[in-house]
Amino acid sequence: DETTARRKDAHLDLCATGDVEPAQNSTLLEHVHLIHCAMPEMAVEDVDLSTPFLGKRLQAPLLVTGMTGGTDRAGVVNRDLALLAERHGLAFGVGSQRAMSEDSARAASYAVRDVAPTVALLGNIGLYQAIGLGVDGVRRLMDAIGADGMALHLNAGQELTQPEGDRDFRGGYRVVEELSRAFGDRLLVKETGCGIGPDVARRLVELGVRNVDVSGLGGTSWVRVEQLRAAGPQAQVGAEFSGWGIPTAAAIASVRKAVGPEVRLVASGGVRGGLESAKVLALGADLAGMALPLFRAQQQGGLPAAEEALKVILTGLRQALVLTGSRSVAQLRQRPRVLTGALKDWLAAL
């Protein structure tokens, strides 16, 4: 309905210019040190970043994670960033399709296939909306935009900070089981900045889930976004919890250890550059995911600015592989690395 769309535009405004990445939060990627190789014995063009995802082949292991849809402004964001992903062979996700499930007139703002005919495309819906829609309803959302897969987002932290948000989180695994039976390896389960830890990941994989985006702490905080929209006690509790979550570096390393190599893992949440992308790939991610940096670049300067930002990321990622003497992500993973400080403490507990 109208309120869903209005809330979405308020979210976009806050994410475009607001303080939605609390400075005290950290991915803990600063505690990951890749080791310099002074004699790489390779050329930049020897780096092969191609990666399978959702039955397609990406040119680089990057996913523009789901952000938006439902309004004209959101439609421009989706089309600019989907076109960018198409040009550079990345994967792209639209944001929550709740608005189009409530009002089909909003579907056009999620339609990107005319500008991104071959991109690996993910639809998106919240776990608790999926309960209401059922398997068939979720499949209709995926098919309506010609997506290759469906992202199911988890956001308990955000909901609890949102005055109108959900308060009952029962029955989630049952829906995941139904969806994973119906969608197989077309289903991806993601958090939204508070992180998926090894226990939840293991249980998801036991239910058949084959793609997980840990989306950890250290980047966009949806608790903070809702805190900035809330008033009174809700805002105070939001402030208290805006650093809540599993830091992205701790989430990806511990989840990879918990689930084994056949599960496709995305690491998002505060990943901001090519070197940080290389770090999450070294820790076990198959893809690095990013939302806010590309969104902000697009808001500031449209597609050209987003493309400039992406080029910096891709150049940095290739440079990280060359400087560790790695021709591929598989080789990068085999290189030694140093983990220090708080990340070591997290990994000792997880």
Ligand code: FNR
């Ligand atoms: C998001 N995110 C998000 N996730 C999701 O599954 N459905 C959604 O509709 C949205 N909406 C959304 C809007 C905007 C403007 C942003 C910045 C983010 C969450 C996103 O996919 C990602 O999980 C987190 O933002 C963490 O990544 P970054 O932003 O730190 O790179």
